[in-house]
Amino acid sequence: MNYNDSYINLLIQRCLDRTATAEERKVLMRVLKYTDNEQIEAKIVAAFQQTQVRLEPSDSVWTAIEKQVAQEVPVKPIHKSSAVLQFVKYAAAVLLFLMIPLYFFRDALPPAITELKLVREVNDIFKDKTPDASSEEFAEEIELLLSQDRRVNLLGSDSAVLANAEKSIRISHSDNQISYTLQDSTTWLMPSATVYHTIKVPYGKRFSVRLIDGTTVLLNSGTELRYPINTQQQDMDLYLTGEAYFDVAKLQNRKFNVHVLGNRLKREHIVQVLGTQFNIRAFRSDKQNVTTLYEGAIQVSGLASTPVRLEPSKQITVDQHYAIATADLQMSSAWRNNVFYFRNIPVDEVCLELERWYGIKVIYNKSKENKKVLAQISRNKSLIEVLDMLAQTNDIKYDFRGKEVILTD
Template identity: 30%
Template sequence: MDSNESRLRYLMDRCLSKQETLAERNELYSYFLETKEDDNLSEELLNAFYKEKEIVDVAPEKQEQILSAIKSLESPRPSVTPMYWKWTSIAAVFIAVLVSIFWKVTQEEVTSKIKFVAKKEIVNDSLTEPYPKVISDHTPAKDVAILELADGQKFELEKLKLRESIENKGVIIERSGEDTLRVYAASNNSRFTKQIHTIKTPRGGTFKIVLNDGTIVHLNSDSKLSFPAVFDTNERRVSFEGEAYFDVARDSSRQFVVSSHIGFKNQEIRVYGTAFNLSAYPDDENIKTTLVEGSVKIKELLAGSEVLLKPSELAVLDENGLAMGIANLEMDLAWRNNLFYFENVPFEAVLRQIGRWYDVDIVYENEFQTNPLWGQMSRRKKLSEVLEILEKTSQLKFEIRGKEVRVMK
């Protein structure tokens, strides 16, 4: 290793640990202004991030940005050329290292004018904010849901006090936890037990329900679960639309059946006791079932095809039929860990998730093409913070206007 490489590595380590002096920071900037240092710079940036180091002294929001950059480098991207991926990697790491400066510039400047931006920041460190003025903002999804009983009566569940229960025509509704509902029959009168009730989470809402058999269903935003107060003696059947994590109580004598019908896509999941994630939104292109533990049998009802899943496998039902694959549990279960997590996800699909989570409508000002998105970020951020991050990873601009997010090239 020559002296220049050694010095560059030293400066990178100092910056990543937030121990650099002003002179060292300016010296590091100077490397980005010299084209002859490109090869050394790219190598040292990647080496610095693969090197194990403590980041506990970095502010939480900076940790998340750095970890997102690292995550984006872990998996191969077969769809891009080596040269493109090389510079994409360098740009991602560069943004994370110099986050306090470069998160003030637009994506066009970051990707195509890195050297110019670095020089501009050294000369003038009081640049104005280029992002659109936030006319309004939106907070992350909250624990809100509506229970609609078979007779049409509706209850806003967030208004129920903790441990409060209500009896309505033989059905007991109890808020057993901050985000948890229990619904069960007050008696075995089949007049009430056979009735089908529905819990709905709006866009911008999540909730959890404990069914009569002990099965727990965690509902993501904009989801709907229909169920009886008491299950039949031969099977436990529910219908579902949206996204949810099912933790099915084991009952060897009665299968638990989840039916989902989206357009021409119609499937049933049959289990005795297991845990799986089901995504079946009407505006998505497919129904995806991700198995976490146990086993599930999935049947496509129109063609009659079936698959049996093992843990860490998934089934996707689209216009081509039912197919199996290896699941990406980290991505498919990210919403349960309050994360947005994307690996090669189309930008439009990313914005659909954001629209559901923050209860906003996505409005496209014009047509454009974008690259798929890689990375992760917290779902606990405000909408404006999430959009600000997306602006830095795309060539798009966002503007919040009431319940609309306008997307511009």
């Protein structure tokens, strides 16, 4: 594959001033990826480092790529035939994608990302784009608040102290779950005062808690749950903000209550169960809270003069009022199946879902009415792949501006 210098110069200039055709862009990508000519490589890199060029999303992308290459590659001379040289080319190719508005490369981006297997590297780049480092939702750790205001990062080495952290209670910790059991299985707990723990799961993470009574709770990203650890057969009161799936242990003559907080748009209420499986979606930023029942029976108090009962495959939606309807079980369980499931969902709600999973800020600049999205996409895909699919199938443009992803009609 031989191209003269003048043609390479022309391709670079057309890409920079955004007049290149799709074929010309592909040619430049092939040149960058496969050439053994160090002068051509240097020319392309230098062109995209010019100070007069408006880099997108920002100059920090180049720094992030350089750091990533430095981590993967020891500092030593690079021979043309080495696998290291190929990695550098691939990283440079991704850099080229990132520095030109992404929608210009929509026809080539997904194959490149898949082929280069740089999902992790791309995600590392976007770690720098968290809008507020002090926000709990955008934190890097899964935090567990113990009694006496002690704190443990469940992703850190200090989680080893959990086993004997609470009297009479054994806490077991694996990568994605903590479990509570009695230190002595032959005795029953008779607590004089209820001891609570609180777990905070940031954006981009999920976690599971197995309570002392055998109930399992799967927590979605951006979720906080406060729960008792020393009540075994007594009534249990839990407090949820975010989204969680409950598989409640069946115990006779006790109440299991999930308190769902309210605000000026949504009424506070309590989901009461005996033993059942259900999902509660109650993020602060959502306009409505939704409880979906899979099996068993629940009742919701605080909404009417008497508790409102719910049957399996039904859901109750709560704002200032409430409504009961047949549930879309595929939609309510999609997050547990590691899928984005958008069925005529407004784009601004799609933005919130992407924020919670990828830990970035997404803004929707709508022109008129809020566009509805219809899509089903694996959560294993990188942010860029998801954005590219949404753009192709739902006529949505996207761009990166500083620390934000901007979606437009």
